[in-house]
Amino acid sequence: MTTVTIPGEGSLPSLIEPSGRGWWRRFSRRPPAVIGLAGVVIVVAVAVFAPLLAHYSPIVSQFGHVLEGPFSAGHILGTDQLGRDELSRLIYGSQTTLEVGVLATLLAMAVAVPIGIASGFYRGAVDMLAMRITDVVLAFPFLLIAVGLAAIFGPSLQNIILALGVAQLPGSVRIARAEAMALREQDFVQAAIVTGVKERVILFRHLFPNMLSPLLVQASVSIPAAILGSALLSFLGLGVQPPTPSWGNMLASAQTYLYNDPWIAIFPGVAIFLTTLSFNLLGDGLRDLFDPSMR
Amino acid sequence: MRAYLLRRAGISLLTLIIASMVVFLGVRAVPGSPATALTGNTDFSQAALAAINRAYGLDNPLPVQYVDWVGQVVAGHLGSSPVTGMSVVTELGNAFPITFELTVLAMLIALLFGIPTGVVAAIRRGRGADYASNGLALFGLSIPSFWFGIMLILLFSVYLKWLPSAGFIPFSQSPGANLAHLVMPAFVLGTGVAAVLMRQTRSGMLETLRTDYVRTARAKGLSEWVVVGKHALRNSLVTVATVIGLQFGILLSGVAVTEEVFGLPGIGQLTINAVFQRDYPTIQAVALLTAAIVILINLLMDFVYMVLSPRVRLAGEL
Numbered sequence: 001m002t003t004v005t006i007p008g009e010g011s012l013p014s015l016i017e018p019s020g021r022g023w024w025r026r027f028s029r030r031p032p033a034v035i036g037l038a039g040v041v042i043v044v045a046v047a048v049f050a051p052l053l054a055h056y057s058p059i060v061s062q063f064g065h066v067l068e069g070p071f072s073a074g075h076i077l078g079t080d081q082l083g084r085d086e087l088s089r090l091i092y093g094s095q096t097t098l099e100v101g102v103l104a105t106l107l108a109m110a111v112a113v114p115i116g117i118a119s120g121f122y123r124g125a126v127d128m129l130a131m132r133i134t135d136v137v138l139a140f141p142f143l144l145i146a147v148g149l150a151a152i153f154g155p156s157l158q159n160i161i162l163a164l165g166v167a168q169l170p171g172s173v174r175i176a177r178a179e180a181m182a183l184r185e186q187d188f189v190q191a192a193i194v195t196g197v198k199e200r201v202i203l204f205r206h207l208f209p210n211m212l213s214p215l216l217v218q219a220s221v222s223i224p225a226a227i228l229g230s231a232l233l234s235f236l237g238l239g240v241q242p243p244t245p246s247w248g249n250m251l252a253s254a255q256t257y258l259y260n261d262p263w264i265a266i267f268p269g270v271a272i273f274l275t276t277l278s279f280n281l282l283g284d285g286l287r288d289l290f291d292p293s294m295r
Numbered sequence: 296m297r298a299y300l301l302r303r304a305g306i307s308l309l310t311l312i313i314a315s316m317v318v319f320l321g322v323r324a325v326p327g328s329p330a331t332a333l334t335g336n337t338d339f340s341q342a343a344l345a346a347i348n349r350a351y352g353l354d355n356p357l358p359v360q361y362v363d364w365v366g367q368v369v370a371g372h373l374g375s376s377p378v379t380g381m382s383v384v385t386e387l388g389n390a391f392p393i394t395f396e397l398t399v400l401a402m403l404i405a406l407l408f409g410i411p412t413g414v415v416a417a418i419r420r421g422r423g424a425d426y427a428s429n430g431l432a433l434f435g436l437s438i439p440s441f442w443f444g445i446m447l448i449l450l451f452s453v454y455l456k457w458l459p460s461a462g463f464i465p466f467s468q469s470p471g472a473n474l475a476h477l478v479m480p481a482f483v484l485g486t487g488v489a490a491v492l493m494r495q496t497r498s499g500m501l502e503t504l505r506t507d508y509v510r511t512a513r514a515k516g517l518s519e520w521v522v523v524g525k526h527a528l529r530n531s532l533v534t535v536a537t538v539i540g541l542q543f544g545i546l547l548s549g550v551a552v553t554e555e556v557f558g559l560p561g562i563g564q565l566t567i568n569a570v571f572q573r574d575y576p577t578i579q580a581v582a583l584l585t586a587a588i589v590i591l592i593n594l595l596m597d598f599v600y601m602v603l604s605p606r607v608r609l610a611g612e613l
Contacts, residue, residue, distance in 0.1 A: 276436075
C-alpha cells in the first residue's frame, strides 16, 4: 500500500500498474474500500503499538476486580472472570490474530503459487498430480486438518498457522494455475518459449509478476478467512492456549458467563467482526480495481 | 457424456483412495504406539503390547495393514470407542441424523437467501438493492459464526425467551420443538454460505447478462422473466453448483462449532469430544466419512453441472 504515496509519477514503478497515482485515485473513489484500508491500518497499528496502548497486563489477574461491567473505574470495557482488563486483552489479542492470519496466508501462497504455476504451465501429469492434492485437501474440513496436525505435532501457534495455511492451499493453487494457463497462451510468453528462454526464467520473470494482482486479491480474502478459522479453533480450545489472549479463546471463556455478564462475550466478537470486515472491504476494493467488470 | 461422467467418477474414487491413505497414515503418525492410539491406554507391558499388535495386525507391513483396514471399513467395521465403549458405527448412526437435518436446513436457508439476492443485485446493479445485498453478503462473510450464534442465544433465548438455547428433540417426537431447536443453528450456519452464494450468483449473472444469447433472447421479445430466469440464471447456476460443492467442506467445519454452541449432539460435537478424549477410532471414522461425503457431493455437483450447462454436456460428448 506504500506505493500510493510515492511522489513523482513513474519514478518508482508500481507492481500493479504503471502509474501509481491513477491507482490511488481510482481506489480512493470507493468509500467502502477506503474504510476497509483504514480499518486494516488501525488493527495493524494496535497490534504493533499494543504495549503503549494497553494500560494493564493482559495476563495478570486482579482478583479484587472480577467481572466489573463496562465503564467501571479504570476499566472502560470492564474486566473478565479473572479480573483482567478486557480492553488490554483485546489490544494484545490483535497480535496473535494478525500473526495467524498473515502467516497462514503467506505460507499458503509460498507453497501454492509455484505448484499452481507449474501445473498451469506444464499441464499433463504435473497438473493431474497438483489437482488431486488439492482435491484431497478440500475433502477434509480444515477443522480436521487442524486436529490431525495438533495430534501429530502437538498443539502450538505454529501448527494452527500450518493447518490454516494448508486449508488455504487449494484456492491459491487454483488461482495461480488459472492465471498461468491464460498467460501461457499470450504472445510474449509464446515468444519467450520459441526464442529458447530458460523455463525457470519464463516461470519467474514472465508468469509470476503478471499474476500479482489476482494473488493480492486472493490474499486479501484469505487473511480474513484465516482469522475466522483461527478464532474458531481457539474457541474450541484447539488454538491459542490461555493465558495468552486471543479473541477466540476470550469468547470461549466468556460463554460460561453469558447470562449474567454478556459484555465479555460481545467485545471480542465485535473485534473479530470489524477486523475481518475491514479486510473483506479492502479485498473487494482491490478486486474492483483489477477487474472493473464485476463492480 | 457417459465418458465424461465415468472419468469424473474415476477421479473421485482416486481422490477417496488417497484421502483414506491420509487418514490411515495420520492415525499411525500420532506419537506413541498405534496400540495407544487405538485403545486409549498408555500403560503396557512389552508382552501386552506385542499381544495387542498381533491382535490388531499391527506387526504386519504398512501396505498389508492398509488393505486389511480398508477391507474392514468396507465391511462396516470401524472399531469401537475406547472412551464410551460403544461401536463407532452406532455413535455415528446416532449423531448423523442431527447433523444431516441441520446441514440440509442450513443449505435451504442459504439457497433461499443467496440466489434471489444475487439475481436481484445483478439486475439492479449499482442501485440500492445491489448495495443492500452486497452489504448483507459482507456481513455474512465477516461475522464469526460461533459468535453470531452466541449473540442470537443472548437475544432470543436469554432476553426474549422465544427459543431454547441448547439441546435437541427428534422430529418424530415433536416436530415443533425439533424446529425450534434447529432454527437458530441452521440460520447461523446458512448465513456464511448464503453470502458466498449471493456473490457467486451476482458475478455469474453479470457475466451471462452481457452475453450474445441473452441479447438475442431479449431481441426475440421474450419477457424479462424468461430471459433472466431461464436463459441467464440457468447458466449462472453452473458456477454456483461448483461453489456449493466447495462450500460443503467449509460447512462441515462450521457444523462442529455450531453444534458446540447450541449443544446439538451431532457429528460435530462427536468429533470435538473425540478430539479432547483422544478417541482415535472415532476421529478416524469421522475423517473418512466427511471426506467421502465431500467427494461424493462434488461428484454430484459435476453431474448437476452437466445437466445445467449444454456447453459441458456437449464437450463431454465430443
